[in-house]
Amino acid sequence: MPRQCIIIGGSHAGAQVAISLRQEGWQERILVIGNEAHLPYHRPPLSKGFVSGDKSLDDILLRPASYFEKHDIEFVFNVDVESIDRNNKTINCNNGQTYTYDKLALATGARVRKIDLPGSDLPGIHYLRTASDAQAITHDCQSAKSAIIVGGGYIGLELAASFKKAGMQVTVLEMAPRVLARVAAAEVAQFYTRVHTEEGVNIVTGTSAAAFTGSNRVESVTDTNGAQYKADIVIIGVGVIPNTELARDAGLDVDNGIMVNEYAQTSDASIVAAGDCTFHPNALLGRSLRLESVPNATEQAKSAAASLCGNQKAYASLPWFWSDQFDLKLQIAGVNTDYDKVILRGDALQSRSLAAFYLKDNTVIAVDCINRAPEFAAVKKAMTKGLALRIDELSNESIKPKDLIIDNN
Numbered sequence: 240m241p242r243q244c245i246i247i248g249g250s251h252a253g254a255q256v257a258i259s260l261r262q263e264g265w266q267e268r269i270l271v272i273g274n275e276a277h278l279p280y281h282r283p284p285l286s287k288g289f290v291s292g293d294k295s296l297d298d299i300l301l302r303p304a305s306y307f308e309k310h311d312i313e314f315v316f317n318v319d320v321e322s323i324d325r326n327n328k329t330i331n332c333n334n335g336q337t338y339t340y341d342k343l344a345l346a347t348g349a350r351v352r353k354i355d356l357p358g359s360d361l362p363g364i365h366y367l368r369t370a371s372d373a374q375a376i377t378h379d380c381q382s383a384k385s386a387i388i389v390g391g392g393y394i395g396l397e398l399a400a401s402f403k404k405a406g407m408q409v410t411v412l413e414m415a416p417r418v419l420a421r422v423a424a425a426e427v428a429q430f431y432t433r434v435h436t437e438e439g440v441n442i443v444t445g446t447s448a449a450a451f452t453g454s455n456r457v458e459s460v461t462d463t464n465g466a467q468y469k470a471d472i473v474i475i476g477v478g479v480i481p482n483t484e485l486a487r488d489a490g491l492d493v494d495n496g497i498m499v500n501e502y503a504q505t506s507d508a509s510i511v512a513a514g515d516c517t518f519h520p521n522a523l524l525g526r527s528l529r530l531e532s533v534p535n536a537t538e539q540a541k542s543a544a545a546s547l548c549g550n551q552k553a554y555a556s557l558p559w560f561w562s563d564q565f566d567l568k569l570q571i572a573g574v575n576t577d578y579d580k581v582i583l584r585g586d587a588l589q590s591r592s593l594a595a596f597y598l599k600d601n602t603v604i605a606v607d608c609i610n611r612a613p614e615f616a617a618v619k620k621a622m623t624k625g626l627a628l629r630i631d632e633l634s635n636e637s638i639k640p641k642d643l644i645i646d647n648n
C-alpha cells in the first residue's frame with residue numbers, strides 16, 4: 240500500500256492542509272474526505288455576495304478543480320467519517336468504506352447550533368453554514384418579501400444587510416439587551432444598530448423566537464414577549480458547536496475543541512488538527528482558545544501540514560476577522576475578552592466609520608475598525624511585533640494611525 244495522508248473535512252482548514260502538504264514536500268497520496276457536495280469554497284461570502292446572488296459557487300471556490308488535479312489532491316464528497324481506529328490507523332465512513340492512513344488531519348470545523356421550538360422544523364426556516372444552506376436560502380428568497388433573523392451576531396447582521404439590499408422587510412430578534420453582545424463593545428453594537436436602523440432593518444433586542452406558525456411553510460414568528468412577526472423566510476443564527484465527537488470518541492484530548500499544541504499536533508503523534516475545531520495555544524495572547532475565523536483555519540493548517548512532514552512551524556498569528564454589512568467593512572485584530580476599557584476614534588453617533596480600541600490594564604488587546612483600514616494595519620502591526628501604542632492619543636484624529644505606534648521604524 241502506498242503511504243497516504245487523509246484529511247477529514249474539505250473546507251478552509253482541510254484544503255489548506257492539502258495545499259501546504261505539497262508545498263512542504265509530501266510526495267505520497269493526499270485524500271480529503273468531506274461530507275459536503277462541493278470542492279472547498281470560501282464560506283464568508285455565503286452571508287454576503289453569494290446569498291444576494293452576486294456570486295456563484297464557481298466564483299467562491301478556494302481553488303479551481305484544475306489546481307487540485309495538478310497537485311494530485313484527491314477528494315471524496317458527501318461522505319461522513321464515523322470513527323477513527325488509532326490502533327490500526329484506519330477510519331470508517333458511512334458509505335461502508337474503511338481507509339488506512341499513515342498521517343491524519345482533522346479539519347472538521349463546526350456546525351450550527353439548532354433550536355427546538357414549536358414549528359421550528361417548518362419549511363422556510365433555515366440555518367446557514369454551507370453552500371447548500373445558502374442555495375436553499377437564495378431559492379426561498381426569490382418569493383420572500385419579509386425575513387426574520389433570529390440572532391444578532393455577525394452572520395445574522397450580514398444576512399440582514401444582504402436581505403435589505405434585496406428589498407426585503409427585515410427584522411432581527413436578539414435575545415441579549417443588544418446585538419453583538421458576545422463579540423463587541425456596547426459602543427460598537429450601538430453603531431451597528433444605528434446603521435441597520437438607518438437602512439430600514441428592524442432590530443428588536445431582549446427577545447427571541449418562541450414559536451413558528453404556518454400551514455405548509457413558515458408564515459409567522461411569535462417572540463418570547465408575545466409579539467408576532469410576519470415571516471416568509473426565517474434564518475436562525477445562534478452560534479456554532481465545534482465538531483469534536485470524532486476526536487473524542489477516538490480518545491484524543493478534547494476540551495472546548497480538539498486540543499493541539501502550537502504545531503497543531505494532537506495527543507496522537509500521527510494526527511494533527513486545524514481550524515474551528517481546535518483549542519490551541521496562542522503565544523501572542525499567552526493563552527489557549529478556540530477561534531472561528533478563516534485566517535485561523537488557514538494559518539493553523541500550514542503548521543499542521545509542516546508537522547505531518549516532520550517540520551516544525553509554530554502557529555502564533557494574531558487572531559483577526561472581518562465582517563461586511565452594507566458599506567461597512569469591519570476588520571478586527573486581537574481578541575477582546577476581559578477588556579476593562581474602550582477608547583473610540585471617530586464619531587460613533589453619526590458617521591459610517593469608527594475604531595474601537597479594547598484595553599486591558601492600559602494595553603490595547605484588540606481593535607474593531609469599521610471602514611478604518613489604516614487603524615487596523617497599525618494595531619495589527621503593533622500587536623504582532625509587541626510594539627506599544629500611544630494610549631493617550633488613540634482618539635486623536637490629527638495623529639495618523641501609523642504614528643500611534645511608539646518606536647515605529
Ligand SMILES: Cc1cc2nc3c(=O)[nH]c(=O)nc-3n(C[C@H](O)[C@H](O)[C@H](O)COP(=O)(O)OP(=O)(O)OC[C@H]3O[C@@H](n4cnc5c(N)ncnc54)[C@H](O)[C@@H]3O)c2cc1C
Nearest residue numbers: 248250251252274282283320347348349514515531532533
Ligand atoms: C455565513 C458565514 C460567514 C462567515 N464569515 C466570516 C468572515 O467574514 N470572516 C471570517 O474570518 N470567518 C467567517 N466565517 C467563519 C469561517 O467560515 C470559519 O471560521 C471557517 O469556515 C472554518 O474553517 P474550517 O475548515 O475549520 O471548518 P468548516 O468550514 O466548518 O469546515 C469543516 C468541514 O468538515 C466537514 N466535516 C465535519 N465533520 C465531518 C466528518 N465526520 N466527516 C466528513 N466531513 C466532516 C464539515 O461538513 C465541513 O465541510 C463565516 C462562516 C459562515 C458560515
